[in-house]
Amino acid sequence: MIRILAVDDERPIAELLRLSLGRAGYQCTCAYDGIEAANLIEKETFDLILLDIMLPGIDGFELMDYIRATNVPVIFLTAKNAVADRVKGLRMGAEDYIIKPFDVLELLARVEGVLRRHGKLQTLLQIGGLEINTLSMQVTRDGAELPLTRKEYDLLLLFAQNPGVVLSKSTIYERVWGGEYPESTRTVELHIQRMKKKAGWDDRIKPVYGMGYRLEG
Amino acid sequence: MIRILAVDDERPIAELLRLSLGRAGYQCTCAYDGIEAANLIEKETFDLILLDIMLPGIDGFELMDYIRATNVPVIFLTAKNAVADRVKGLRMGAEDYIIKPFDVLELLARVEGVLRRHGKLQTLLQIGGLEINTLSMQVTRDGAELPLTRKEYDLLLLFAQNPGVVLSKSTIYERVWGGEYPESTRTVELHIQRMKKKAGWDDRIKPVYGMGYRLEG
DNA sequence: CATCCACGGCCAGAATACGAATCATAAGAA
DNA sequence: TTCTTATGATTCGTATTCTGGCCGTGGATG
Numbered sequence: 001m002i003r004i005l006a007v008d009d010e011r012p013i014a015e016l017l018r019l020s021l022g023r024a025g026y027q028c029t030c031a032y033d034g035i036e037a038a039n040l041i042e043k044e045t046f047d048l049i050l051l052d053i054m055l056p057g058i059d060g061f062e063l064m065d066y067i068r069a070t071n072v073p074v075i076f077l078t079a080k081n082a083v084a085d086r087v088k089g090l091r092m093g094a095e096d097y098i099i100k101p102f103d104v105l106e107l108l109a110r111v112e113g114v115l116r117r118h119g120k121l122q123t124l125l126q127i128g129g130l131e132i133n134t135l136s137m138q139v140t141r142d143g144a145e146l147p148l149t150r151k152e153y154d155l156l157l158l159f160a161q162n163p164g165v166v167l168s169k170s171t172i173y174e175r176v177w178g179g180e181y182p183e184s185t186r187t188v189e190l191h192i193q194r195m196k197k198k199a200g201w202d203d204r205i206k207p208v209y210g211m212g213y214r215l216e217g
Numbered sequence: 218m219i220r221i222l223a224v225d226d227e228r229p230i231a232e233l234l235r236l237s238l239g240r241a242g243y244q245c246t247c248a249y250d251g252i253e254a255a256n257l258i259e260k261e262t263f264d265l266i267l268l269d270i271m272l273p274g275i276d277g278f279e280l281m282d283y284i285r286a287t288n289v290p291v292i293f294l295t296a297k298n299a300v301a302d303r304v305k306g307l308r309m310g311a312e313d314y315i316i317k318p319f320d321v322l323e324l325l326a327r328v329e330g331v332l333r334r335h336g337k338l339q340t341l342l343q344i345g346g347l348e349i350n351t352l353s354m355q356v357t358r359d360g361a362e363l364p365l366t367r368k369e370y371d372l373l374l375l376f377a378q379n380p381g382v383v384l385s386k387s388t389i390y391e392r393v394w395g396g397e398y399p400e401s402t403r404t405v406e407l408h409i410q411r412m413k414k415k416a417g418w419d420d421r422i423k424p425v426y427g428m429g430y431r432l433e434g
Numbered sequence: 435c436a437t438c439c440a441c442g443g444c445c446a447g448a449a450t451a452c453g454a455a456t457c458a459t460a461a462g463a464a
Numbered sequence: 465t466t467c468t469t470a471t472g473a474t475t476c477g478t479a480t481t482c483t484g485g486c487c488g489t490g491g492a493t494g
Contacts, residue, residue: 083229083230083233083318084229086229086233087229087232087233087236090232090233090236090237091232091236095240096240096321097321099320106322109322110322117240149469149470149471150470150471151470151471151472152470164352164353165352165353166352166353166354168218170244171218171244174239174244184473185472185473185474186452186453186472186473186474186475187471187472187473189451189452189453190453190454190471190472190473191471191472193452193453193454207451207452207453208354209366209367209450209451209452209479209480209481210366210367210450210451210480210481211354211367211370214353214354366480366481366482367481367482368481368482401484402483402484402485403441403442403483403484403485404482404483404484406440406441406442407442407443407482407483407484408482408483410441410442410443424440424441424442426439426440426441426491426492427439427440427492
């Protein structure tokens, strides 16, 4: 069951979110201010948070700071003409935003998109002799768990989600680290190297000279 | 990887474009005025350009003149009530336009549409007995992979995307290497030669004396 | 037929990309 | 706190690819 937290101080909106998402098969909890939201996030775990920017008490941006550490994807809700807010939100690590008033179908499409990108819709990925559980973030080979670090896992998942595709170093950097690729360092190579080794994918992930890396079938 | 250039002098908008497109899997670069855009277009190659009309310095229309020569599709960004601009833009060869403020989903839909019309979303290209997979960047003949270097691949793809068209050496240089064609070297001939050989296209790619090269059907 | 110039083929040095090892710092657990 | 682990910058070595120069060939032009 996928759990979603909807944070909005306007009760009718929050209720609308809860009902729409509930109908679509998600388990949705509501919070009506920043404090309540923070408490819930502390106490429970969610797969996705829908966050209104304008909140009494702690506002959405402050809450974002808090949420970011938990790595839970956030879609935030903004008023029609608050472009600056949207940018600020995306900068702060939000996955997407929805402009109020929103269409319920659009909402569902975006929720699904974000969940898919985070691998929360499909919980088991089998590839290259490995089994990746995207919910528990565990990777196993023949039932034995691989002790992967955070970056290694992210990398592994990126390749697993794009088998056969050449991923350039800048793409990899943007997807795993975020931000612009710093040409001068060898960070990406280094981590690919470590991940390959742990995953036993030394022959599977191959460098494509001058282009990037590819996970072969 | 599909590369998009977003030209807009309003930083928040440009940033919004970059983040949204980036999240959708495109590689997006920003320029904040006409000069910067022109320089980038000169230096790199893009698959699509998003162009704001109102720009300081060189405006969007002037830039359009410049871009048209490069054959890169353009989507205009216009203000809500600038109907005349829209018409002018389409007349000048823009592929589509988007009215600001725009919805990100709409933007993505239009971007996808334009890319599809230009065959840039196509991942499998079959020509001259070869099959080119632009995602895995692999070229196969009868199922056997051709070991191409980066420049060879870029060249092959350029010809494959322009069958029957005479490509001048300076055009080829600009598209594959970027920057101005250095008359004094034989780099282009050399690489075409190698590529032809590996691809088995010795009789397919023919020199057009004094003009360039053409891939014959 | 003679001349000019574009193009093909080849080579070696230059440039670049990648892998491995090492070290310093940051983040996290005990 | 202290210890451990994770992360990322740096350096070096090697393999691969790129490039410029030279020469030969052959088409274009008169």
